[in-house]
Amino acid sequence: MKVTKIGYIGASVHRYIDVLAEENVDEFKLIFFDNEVKNAKMLQFVVDKYFPELSSKLSMSEIPWIKFLNYVSSEVAKTPSINDIIKFLPTAFLHFILNHAIETDILWIGDNDFDTSFLFANLLNYFGIRYIFTLKETRYKDYPFELSVLKHAKRIYLPHEKYVDFFQEKYGIDVSSKTSFGDIDWRSKLVKDRIVSKLNVAKLSQTDGKAHVVILSGRAIWKKSEVRSEGRYYYLGIIKRLLEAGFVVHLHTKAIIESLDNPIVHKENPYTELQEKYKNKFFIEDPLDLNDPLNYSVLMRYDYGLVHSGEIPFDETIRKFEEINVPNRFFEYWVANVIPICPKGVLDWMEKSMKNHVIFFEEPDIYEIERKKSITKPFDNYFHNLIRSITEEYLYQI
Amino acid sequence: MFHYADGLIKLLRKCGLTPVIVETSAVGSFKQNYTLLSSMNVKILSPSAVLDYIRKNFKDILFVFRTGCFLGGHDIRYSSGGADVDQIDAFYKITELLKKNNKDVISILAFDGDLFLNSKEWNRWLKKRIKNVDYILVDTDNLGYYMQFYLGIDDYKVIRVEVPDIEDVYVRIFPKYEKKVLLLGRWFGGPSPLSDLSIVYLSKSGLKFQIGIGESYHQVIIDRKRFSLEYGKVAFGLGYFYDFYLKEKKEENVIKLIFEGNYSHYQIPSLQLYYYPLIYGLTNMAGKITTYLQYGLIPVIPYDQNDFHREIIHKRMAIGIDKKLLFFNPLEYSDDFISWYRINIGMNLDTFTIAKFAEFIHNLLVKGDEE
Numbered sequence: 001m002k003v004t005k006i007g008y009i010g011a012s013v014h015r016y017i018d019v020l021a022e023e024n025v026d027e028f029k030l031i032f033f034d035n036e037v038k039n040a041k042m043l044q045f046v047v048d049k050y051f052p053e054l055s056s057k058l059s060m061s062e063i064p065w066i067k068f069l070n071y072v073s074s075e076v077a078k079t080p081s082i083n084d085i086i087k088f089l090p091t092a093f094l095h096f097i098l099n100h101a102i103e104t105d106i107l108w109i110g111d112n113d114f115d116t117s118f119l120f121a122n123l124l125n126y127f128g129i130r131y132i133f134t135l136k137e138t139r140y141k142d143y144p145f146e147l148s149v150l151k152h153a154k155r156i157y158l159p160h161e162k163y164v165d166f167f168q169e170k171y172g173i174d175v176s177s178k179t180s181f182g183d184i185d186w187r188s189k190l191v192k193d194r195i196v197s198k199l200n201v202a203k204l205s206q207t208d209g210k211a212h213v214v215i216l217s218g219r220a221i222w223k224k225s226e227v228r229s230e231g232r233y234y235y236l237g238i239i240k241r242l243l244e245a246g247f248v249v250h251l252h253t254k255a256i257i258e259s260l261d262n263p264i265v266h267k268e269n270p271y272t273e274l275q276e277k278y279k280n281k282f283f284i285e286d287p288l289d290l291n292d293p294l295n296y297s298v299l300m301r302y303d304y305g306l307v308h309s310g311e312i313p314f315d316e317t318i319r320k321f322e323e324i325n326v327p328n329r330f331f332e333y334w335v336a337n338v339i340p341i342c343p344k345g346v347l348d349w350m351e352k353s354m355k356n357h358v359i360f361f362e363e364p365d366i367y368e369i370e371r372k373k374s375i376t377k378p379f380d381n382y383f384h385n386l387i388r389s390i391t392e393e394y395l396y397q398i
Numbered sequence: 399m400f401h402y403a404d405g406l407i408k409l410l411r412k413c414g415l416t417p418v419i420v421e422t423s424a425v426g427s428f429k430q431n432y433t434l435l436s437s438m439n440v441k442i443l444s445p446s447a448v449l450d451y452i453r454k455n456f457k458d459i460l461f462v463f464r465t466g467c468f469l470g471g472h473d474i475r476y477s478s479g480g481a482d483v484d485q486i487d488a489f490y491k492i493t494e495l496l497k498k499n500n501k502d503v504i505s506i507l508a509f510d511g512d513l514f515l516n517s518k519e520w521n522r523w524l525k526k527r528i529k530n531v532d533y534i535l536v537d538t539d540n541l542g543y544y545m546q547f548y549l550g551i552d553d554y555k556v557i558r559v560e561v562p563d564i565e566d567v568y569v570r571i572f573p574k575y576e577k578k579v580l581l582l583g584r585w586f587g588g589p590s591p592l593s594d595l596s597i598v599y600l601s602k603s604g605l606k607f608q609i610g611i612g613e614s615y616h617q618v619i620i621d622r623k624r625f626s627l628e629y630g631k632v633a634f635g636l637g638y639f640y641d642f643y644l645k646e647k648k649e650e651n652v653i654k655l656i657f658e659g660n661y662s663h664y665q666i667p668s669l670q671l672y673y674y675p676l677i678y679g680l681t682n683m684a685g686k687i688t689t690y691l692q693y694g695l696i697p698v699i700p701y702d703q704n705d706f707h708r709e710i711i712h713k714r715m716a717i718g719i720d721k722k723l724l725f726f727n728p729l730e731y732s733d734d735f736i737s738w739y740r741i742n743i744g745m746n747l748d749t750f751t752i753a754k755f756a757e758f759i760h761n762l763l764v765k766g767d768e769e
Binding site: 067072074090091 | 588589590591592593594595639643644722723724725726727729
């Protein structure tokens with residue numbers, strides 16, 4: 001069968017290798033938005049380098065969706081309506097979309113409220129095109145495009161059952177009858193089995209006898225009181241507590257900034273001061289690009305991976321989502337055999353449902369965490385499960 | 399309709415020639431042409447007066463010239479009143495008659511993009527009438543190849559006739575431009591990469607301009623200046639995209655298939671009245687593109703196998719759209735870029751003005767041949 005995904009690619013692009021490896025899939029067309037050219041190139045690179053036998057199944061096309069939305073926003077209204085989108089969409093663009101949307105077995109749209117895929121799906125609603133929708137990040141506030149997708153999508157794939165309650169509470173609709181469960185952030189089984197599992201990497205703790213904690217985060221901020229992310233990227237507090245408990249901490253981040261509201265960079269900042277104070281215990285490491293599976297070898301050196309900063313968002317729209325969220329980095333730790341650890345009180349659903357896979361703590365206690373290390377069980381969900389579910393439901397459900 | 403007829407008349411007069419127009423029975427379809435030429439005091443012969451005129455003046459006649467379409471029996475003929483057949487037949491008869499009495503007379507037949515050769519019967523008719531023509535002029539190389547393939551005519555020249563005089567070019571450089579795309583004239587439908595937000599519709603402004611054709615020379619001169627003032631700052635002009643985005647086959651294959659006669663002749667969609675043959679998009683030099691260039695508006699056109707398109711794209715006078723480009727954003731182009739392209743347009747006047755034809759005529763007059 002032919003599967004066409006339009007929308008978000010996101011991090012860990014090699015997840016899509018499981019789509020190519022799926023025996024039901026003969027052809028996978030990935031139509032990506034123009035702000036993700038880098039990720040698309042990375043996917044092509046990984047496929048060509050590690051799985052060349054699958055490359056003939058993959059084709060990709062860029063569509064100038066973001067560029068077009070920005071244009072309409074600048075010329076008409078900051079938040080264009082779906083009527084504006086349809087009215088002003090170039091006919092060549094529309095022709096391309098409809099052509100690909102119709103000439104496929106499974107049309108797959110996704111994934112998040114921030115990536116404009118909801119808006120895109122609404123465009124398809126207008127033309128009566130049927131699609132399935134994978135959904136991950138959302139907020140506890142009304143978003144008409146999201147509601148419309150929940151109503152019109154042929155099937156919805158949500159990370160877990162609590163999302164159904166979330167949407168019931170948020171919109172008063174029950175989507176359970178057309179929902180299946182699968183997390184878009186699950187990692188590739190093929191990459192894990194064929195590449196990461198074969199990397200022979202010793203833990204740092206085997207050399208120095210210390211417990212090493214890694215923090216993977218796109219950004220780290222030092223001003224907690226910012227509005228944009230509600231301090232979720234504020235790691236100074238938890239790092240200090242981990243250090244005081246005796247852990248060695250490694251922070252891998254692309255940028256250390258004051259805040260998301262004011263994203264300035266200082267050469268010397270509270271994180272560098274902390275590094276100075278805790279020499280050989282706290283390390284600000286280079287950013288880690290896990291799009292190339294070989295780079296998991298860096299992550300695999302650590303014992304534990306911090307899933308969340310523990311900072312509880314004040315804003316209800318974020319906090320309620322955090323309660324059901326499974327942060328992306330959890331899956332990275334799991335692929336690299338790094339045991340996820342997390343402060344209690346933020347990720348409510350994970351605390352209840354994934355206690356076998358994550359060590360939750362009130363305060364970091366090195367002896368308690370080391371003791372629980374042996375009882376954590378491997379998490380066993382792969383992107384492969386999601387795509388298998390999608391294709392089998394297409395084949396067997398009417 | 400003969401575009402920029404005033405330019406041709408001016409050119410001939412500059413060369414010391416006296417133009418005489420032969421009216422045919424399809425005069426009604428070209429009324430504006432005749433009123434424009436009358437306003438320039440051009441002598442117009444009625445059909446009944448032609449024979450007598452030739453008898454009296456055959457020694458003084460240097461050239462017999464005709465420009466325009468040949469529709470080959472295509473449905474579009476209903477909109478032109480059969481003018482193509484009448485004119486070419488008249489041209490043929492006059493040429494034959496003159497050549498019997500004056501072997502030095504030179505016959506020149508120019509074809510615009512409305513040349514359709516999908517009828518064997520009409521092709522035979524045309525071939526008979528053009529086999530002794532001294533010079534055949536076409537707008538594009540593709541049109542020449544097309545004639546070569548279907549009529550076996552391989553002696554032609556790419557010299558454009560229905561284009562503006564250099565004096566009527568209004569390319570101006572501004573510090574800032576209006577980053578929009580003007581749409582002149584007809585629109586044949588078919589997907590394009592333009593958002594409706596970017597387009598300035600001339601028809602919606604309620605203003606009418608007589609630029610390429612007009613009722614009087616005086617009005618044409620006024621309107622050309624008026625158009626320059628009104629739209630001279632608009633950065634781009636929208637060309638035809640026809641079935642560019644609909645073609646699944648590569649352009650090269652399309653050309654080959656057309657030449658092999660294996661490609662449908664009726665493919666250009668969404669035309670208001672009649673379907674145009676597919677070949678039109680590849681052989682035609684659209685009049686609106688000439689007008690955009692005349693005012694320095696950068697044509698936005700498909701990067702296809704139309705050699706006129708390729709020529710102005712390669713000379714950096716037009717933006718060529720790749721089939722993969724689904725959205726043309728005029729805001730992405732800087733004022734400096736637009737000025738640079740306008741300068742290129744100004745530096746390549748022979749591409750879209752009558753300059754090359756003027757040189758051709760001049761050479762015929764001086765040397766007896768343009769070579």
